[in-house]
Amino acid sequence: MSLRRNMARQRNIGIVALIFASVIFILPFVYIFLMAVKTKQEAALFLFSWPQQWQFWQNLVDVVKTRNYMLLLAYFNSTVITVGAVAMLVIFGAMVGYVLQRRPSGWNRVIYGCILIGLMVPPAVVPTIWVLQGLGLFKSIYGMILIQVAYGLAFSVLLYRSFISTIPRDLDEAAIIDGATPWQVFFRVILPLLKPVTVTLIVVQSIAIFNDFTNPLYYLPGKENVTVQLTLFNFQSQFQSQFNLLFMNILLVTIPPLLVFIFFNRQIVAGMTAGAVKG
Amino acid sequence: MVQSTASVILRDIRKSFGAMEVIKGIDLVVEAGEFCVFVGPSGCGKSTLLRLISGLEETTSGVIEIGGRDVTDAEPSARGIAMVFQSYALYPHLTVRDNIGFGLSLAKLPKDTIRAKVAAAAEALQLTPLLDRKPKALSGGQRQRVAIGRAIVRDPQVFLFDEPLSNLDAALRAQMRIELSDLHRKLGATMIYVTHDQVEAMTMADKIVVLNGGRIEQVGSPMELYNAPVSPFVAGFIGSPKMNLYDGKAAGEACATYGIRPEHLRLTADSPRWTGTVRHVERLGADTIVYLDVPGLGEMVVRADGEQFPRVGSSCGVAPLPGREFRFGPAA
Numbered sequence: 026m027s028l029r030r031n032m033a034r035q036r037n038i039g040i041v042a043l044i045f046a047s048v049i050f051i052l053p054f055v056y057i058f059l060m061a062v063k064t065k066q067e068a069a070l071f072l073f074s075w076p077q078q079w080q081f082w083q084n085l086v087d088v089v090k091t092r093n094y095m096l097l098l099a100y101f102n103s104t105v106i107t108v109g110a111v112a113m114l115v116i117f118g119a120m121v122g123y124v125l126q127r128r129p130s131g132w133n134r135v136i137y138g139c140i141l142i143g144l145m146v147p148p149a150v151v152p153t154i155w156v157l158q159g160l161g162l163f164k165s166i167y168g169m170i171l172i173q174v175a176y177g178l179a180f181s182v183l184l185y186r187s188f189i190s191t192i193p194r195d196l197d198e199a200a201i202i203d204g205a206t207p208w209q210v211f212f213r214v215i216l217p218l219l220k221p222v223t224v225t226l227i228v229v230q231s232i233a234i235f236n237d238f239t240n241p242l243y244y245l246p247g248k249e250n251v252t253v254q255l256t257l258f259n260f261q262s263q264f265q266s267q268f269n270l271l272f273m274n275i276l277l278v279t280i281p282p283l284l285v286f287i288f289f290n291r292q293i294v295a296g297m298t299a300g301a302v303k304g
Numbered sequence: 305m306v307q308s309t310a311s312v313i314l315r316d317i318r319k320s321f322g323a324m325e326v327i328k329g330i331d332l333v334v335e336a337g338e339f340c341v342f343v344g345p346s347g348c349g350k351s352t353l354l355r356l357i358s359g360l361e362e363t364t365s366g367v368i369e370i371g372g373r374d375v376t377d378a379e380p381s382a383r384g385i386a387m388v389f390q391s392y393a394l395y396p397h398l399t400v401r402d403n404i405g406f407g408l409s410l411a412k413l414p415k416d417t418i419r420a421k422v423a424a425a426a427e428a429l430q431l432t433p434l435l436d437r438k439p440k441a442l443s444g445g446q447r448q449r450v451a452i453g454r455a456i457v458r459d460p461q462v463f464l465f466d467e468p469l470s471n472l473d474a475a476l477r478a479q480m481r482i483e484l485s486d487l488h489r490k491l492g493a494t495m496i497y498v499t500h501d502q503v504e505a506m507t508m509a510d511k512i513v514v515l516n517g518g519r520i521e522q523v524g525s526p527m528e529l530y531n532a533p534v535s536p537f538v539a540g541f542i543g544s545p546k547m548n549l550y551d552g553k554a555a556g557e558a559c560a561t562y563g564i565r566p567e568h569l570r571l572t573a574d575s576p577r578w579t580g581t582v583r584h585v586e587r588l589g590a591d592t593i594v595y596l597d598v599p600g601l602g603e604m605v606v607r608a609d610g611e612q613f614p615r616v617g618s619s620c621g622v623a624p625l626p627g628r629e630f631r632f633g634p635a636a
């Protein structure tokens with residue numbers, strides 16, 4: 026009797042939580058979508074209303090064509106930055122984490138200190154620009170990739186290091202006896218076992234880097250260097266009154282990270298909970 | 305599937321971790337084709353010694369020769385050895401087939417050769433139906449066999465085992481002991497086997513090396529160690545139940561330590577050497593293990609035959625079999 030009442034209560038709480046979550050997470054999406062398909066005049070009213078006239082295709086073409094297909098260039102740039110930076114974060118994060126965990130030395134404390142500093146101290150923009158200029162990397166995609174790697178590396182090293190500590194050292198030694206070189210131990214035994222963390226890291230970092238607005242704004246000025254988030258910035262100044270196009274642009278920019286998330290969703294949850302070596 | 309085999313010679317091997325010396329000068333010859341077992345209490349350096357032979361650990365000083373070749377500074381893979389770990393250390397992301405063939409694929413052997421060798425090893429170890437499984441879908445005994453298969457395909461001259469059976473239950477352990485002995489006979493390779501289980505040492509070894517605190521206490525065949533232990537330590541380590549060891553003076557002998565094995569004592573009523581109170585009796589069927597409290601000596605374990613059941617609390621006389629007593633060291 027009380028058990029059944031308990032279950033009913035639990036279900037009700039669940040339903041309320043679900044409704045609450047959908048309001049928070051779905052409504053903004055719906056709003057963006059509705060704004061994106063409205064006409065210019067209707068969008069200017071900022072109402073949460075059903076569009077009187079659907080202009081989906083028209084708005085889409087307008088946004089893509091704007092400024093000589095700038096959005097496509099931005100997609101390209103952002104993709105290059107994201108793929109490049111995430112690849113380096115995965116490889117270097119795993120390598121540093123591996124060496125740090127497996128080879129204790131007097132330097133470990135120093136390296137740890139650096140990693141924690143990298144995690145806690147906020148980066149200063151102007152000196153970073155000086156450094157980039159000195160290296161000849163300012164306003165270049167490569168410079169931007171390195172910046173993203175520098176900002177994300179501390180986190181990925183910590184993540185990898187703690188995961189690698191759950192991989193028994195016997196595995197390394199078995200591989201060494203089997204004749205593996207240190208590189209082969211890493212790439213053929215350790216790295217494959219890190220897949221759960223790697224997936225998590227890829228998702229988290231690629232969404233963050235793809236969606237990054239401020240860093241490209243500081244470090245990557247120039248029309249040919251535009252990234253997706255900066256297209257919003259350009260639109261807003263150019264189409265002061267064309268909010269329908271602005272929202273269409275937001276919609277387009279939001280889709281790739283959403284796809285990544287939906288695609289990897291299950292592995293992320295698995296990755297958060299899994300140990301490296303099961304029973 | 306007879307393999308090449310090689311002797312292992314250690315000359316004054318020492319190993320320190322920081323300031324702590326763990327292996328304190330070991331000289332040992334393991335003949336080609338021998339099954340050599342390292343035994344000793346926990347922390348005496350058995351694993352460390354094995355890892356020195358494998359090359360996973362570098363010696364602080366001393367020389368290691370395998371097959372007449374000085375391998376002291378050689379890479380593990382260049383020593384002609386294979387190792388089976390206590391945890392099996394199977395690669396979790398690879399199938400049984402790839403686990404066994406991993407070393408061969410690193411050596412860039414042709415695919416056909418690898419497949420043939422893996423198939424042969426799997427056949428010998430009855431792993432053929434499991435070749436496409438991942439390690440997590442195997443039982444403990446099957447994992448053990450995969451680990452052995454991974455060692456076999458490399459055609460090593462010397463096999464190294466570090467407590468390979470300690471994760472198995474008693475029945476499986478007994479079975480694997482027999483399988484390992486069979487394997488040794490079939491391959492003819494040198495095997496060095498670490499254990500702290502004296503039953504494994506007695507049943508499988510050609511030669512037992514008893515280690516104590518980083519030194520060799522005694523080397524010999526199982527029966528040599530049983531019949532002629534050089535020290536109370538070895539005497540207490542080999543044989544089950546343990547040898548009864550007493551202070552020489554308390555036992556009325558002119559030696560530092562007096563020892564007598566439980567199986568060399570008999571319960572007797574006429575002219576016993578000692579008389580004690582029965583504290584506990586274990587009936588094993590074929591024998592009965594009797595635990596006595598002997599005044600002045602302490603506990604005494606007697607292995608009597610299965611027909612004798614002294615009552616707990618009763619008083620019992622005990623006499624040693626002549627010629628089976630051990631006297632260690634001069635009297636203090």
Ligand SMILES: Nc1ncnc2c1ncn2[C@@H]1O[C@H](COP(=O)(O)OP(=O)(O)OP(=O)(O)O)[C@@H](O)[C@H]1O
Binds near residue numbers: 321326344345351353
């Ligand atoms: N990498 C290391 N660094 C420091 N000390 C170590 C290291 N490896 C082993 N030791 C020490 O060396 C001693 C011998 O260790 P070892 O593992 O060889 O013992 P063991 O005989 O195999 O014991 P067990 O039966 O418990 O496996 C121990 O005191 C251990 O603490």
Ligand SMILES: [Mg+2]
Binds near residue numbers: 351352
């Ligand atoms: Mg050990």
